[in-house]
Amino acid sequence: MRQQCLFLCLCVFVGFVQNAKILSIFPMHSHSHFTLGFNLLQEMAKRGHQITFISPYPQKKPLKNFRDISIANIKPALDELKKELFRLEDGSPIDNFRYMSKMGRAFTELGLASEEVQNLLKSKNETFDVILIEHFYNEAQFALGHHFNAPVVLLSPMPSSVLNNHLFANPSPSSYVHNLFAPFIQYMTLTERLKNFYYDTMMAYYQYYEELPFQKKIMEKFFPNAPPFEEILYNSSLLLMNSHPSFSDPVPHMANIIEIGGYHVLPPKKLPDDLHRYLNESKNGVVYFSMGSILKSNVLTKEKRKCFIEAFSKLKEDVLWKFDIDIEDLPPNVKILKWAPQNEILAHPNVKAFVTHGGLLSTIETIYHGKPTIGIPVFSDQKFNIAASEKFGYAIKVPFDGITEKKLTKALNEILNNPSYKENAKRRSAIMHDQQVKPIDKAIYWIEYVIRHKGAPHLHCAALDLSWYQRSMLDVLAIIAGAIFAVIFIFTFAVKTMCGKKRKTNTKLKKQ
Numbered sequence: 001m002r003q004q005c006l007f008l009c010l011c012v013f014v015g016f017v018q019n020a021k022i023l024s025i026f027p028m029h030s031h032s033h034f035t036l037g038f039n040l041l042q043e044m045a046k047r048g049h050q051i052t053f054i055s056p057y058p059q060k061k062p063l064k065n066f067r068d069i070s071i072a073n074i075k076p077a078l079d080e081l082k083k084e085l086f087r088l089e090d091g092s093p094i095d096n097f098r099y100m101s102k103m104g105r106a107f108t109e110l111g112l113a114s115e116e117v118q119n120l121l122k123s124k125n126e127t128f129d130v131i132l133i134e135h136f137y138n139e140a141q142f143a144l145g146h147h148f149n150a151p152v153v154l155l156s157p158m159p160s161s162v163l164n165n166h167l168f169a170n171p172s173p174s175s176y177v178h179n180l181f182a183p184f185i186q187y188m189t190l191t192e193r194l195k196n197f198y199y200d201t202m203m204a205y206y207q208y209y210e211e212l213p214f215q216k217k218i219m220e221k222f223f224p225n226a227p228p229f230e231e232i233l234y235n236s237s238l239l240l241m242n243s244h245p246s247f248s249d250p251v252p253h254m255a256n257i258i259e260i261g262g263y264h265v266l267p268p269k270k271l272p273d274d275l276h277r278y279l280n281e282s283k284n285g286v287v288y289f290s291m292g293s294i295l296k297s298n299v300l301t302k303e304k305r306k307c308f309i310e311a312f313s314k315l316k317e318d319v320l321w322k323f324d325i326d327i328e329d330l331p332p333n334v335k336i337l338k339w340a341p342q343n344e345i346l347a348h349p350n351v352k353a354f355v356t357h358g359g360l361l362s363t364i365e366t367i368y369h370g371k372p373t374i375g376i377p378v379f380s381d382q383k384f385n386i387a388a389s390e391k392f393g394y395a396i397k398v399p400f401d402g403i404t405e406k407k408l409t410k411a412l413n414e415i416l417n418n419p420s421y422k423e424n425a426k427r428r429s430a431i432m433h434d435q436q437v438k439p440i441d442k443a444i445y446w447i448e449y450v451i452r453h454k455g456a457p458h459l460h461c462a463a464l465d466l467s468w469y470q471r472s473m474l475d476v477l478a479i480i481a482g483a484i485f486a487v488i489f490i491f492t493f494a495v496k497t498m499c500g501k502k503r504k505t506n507t508k509l510k511k512q
């Protein structure tokens with residue numbers, strides 16, 4: 001009873017938020033992006049908030065406190081664009097950036113044009129307390145905040161990058177913050193720093209002269225009454241960032257950038273009976289192999305598959321392979337699963353290693369469960385994720401292009417028989433789990449915080465309101481440089497005139 005009283009008092013005191021109305025958009029046609037939104041919002045719905053969720057994957061069965069707004073209409077166009085992804089394996093980080101921004105323009109516009117979103121925008125009696133937007137090449141959608149007159153919280157699916165730093169004037173010097181699209185790690189050599197600076201500069205260039213002007217046009221088309229794009233762009237209250245020192249570099253973060261990496265990993269559910277039995281009964285342990293949801297049989301060609309099958313057949317361990325088609329004549333220790341509960345499988349103690357494409361969510365889940373990995377990166381941030389995993393000592397990289405049975409066998413033997421990989425994976429896992437509050441509670445706390453403090457304008461950093469030369473102290477440096485020049489000038493002038501006078505008096509004296 002006393003506790004309840006205390007709780008009530010506390011609620012009144014801090015202005016407890018319950019039953020908040022939350023509008024959220026996760027605009028990208030990809031299951032990992034959807035998961036990042038859904039796992040958080042589902043938890044918020046359970047805690048009593050009213051969720052309206054715009055995404056390409058509406059629920060089949062309605063959930064309590066949860067309303068779906070479908071943008072499944074973006075799928076056909078995006079499927080077309082995704083085909084280009086695989087040509088990018090050798091593309092430069094800048095090609096990657098420009099490709100993603102092209103994709104972004106497509107899904108930003110198509111998402112806003114969808115009938116269900118248009119109905120929501122036109123309806124007169126919709127109100128929301130906060131708008132949660134996944135920030136991923138979709139800046140035009142920030143105008144939803146202005147449209148519904150509610151503060152905007154952004155969620156970045158990846159760590160600090162060119163994409164989000166400028167929105168909060170977050171410092172990210174090229175000297176030690178590696179470009180997210182480049183396979184560098186924190187300590188860069190001189191050549192790497194040169195490249196890093198080049199990537200940062202070029203991406204900023206493409207962002208300001210290519211990406212953002214497009215987004216501006218899209219915003220003006222769908223929100224004709226909105227204030228200027230620049231005002232919308234730099235007016236978000238908070239950025240929730242999918243990063244954490246257990247898997248990303250320790251880098252600067254403004255007071256309104258909150259790291260919540262690991263929040264999407266739910267407590268493992270019960271495994272299906274047959275899978276549970278398989279994992280329990282495997283004598284020498286299991287290797288789990290999955291290349292994520294994008295890399296399907298059309299990319300993993302027959303020849304490449306043969307490398308994997310031959311390498312697996314030489315193992316004493318069993319192999320669980322998540323793949324979209326059946327393969328005939330598999331060795332007896334290999335089993336294909338068309339659908340696999342990855343989180344639950346990785347949580348099983350008999351799983352010895354994970355062969356992965358190194359997507360960020362898979363990387364986080366690996367660390368969460370402390371499993372050593374073999375990384376086969378294909379594009380985007382995967383190369384960096386795996387470079388970092390190698391640095392942390394729990395992974396071995398095998399490039400997708402030019403993969404051979406020999407390379408795979410070598411890597412598998414090393415990962416399974418050298419205990420240091422497992423120990424390092426456990427060490428990273430301990431870092432991820434050692435937090436004051438669970439990342440999901442932290443994420444929800446901060447969203448409620450923004451509601452309680454009406455957009456939390458006190459967290460807005462003055463750096464955003466300075467011009468570029470003020471922020472980089474160029475005006476101050478110019479004054480100091482000017483002052484130094486003035487002193488030098490006056491000094492030399494004085495010396496010169498004094499010497500001149502002396503000389504004159506000297507010659508006068510001589511004449512006399």
Ligand SMILES: *[C@@H]1O[C@H](CO)[C@@H](O)[C@H](O)[C@H]1NC(C)=O
Pocket residue numbers: 145146150151152227231232235237454455456
């Ligand atoms: C900026 O955000 C605040 C709330 O966080 C809101 O009151 C204000 O209208 C917004 N300004 C613009 C231009 O959207």
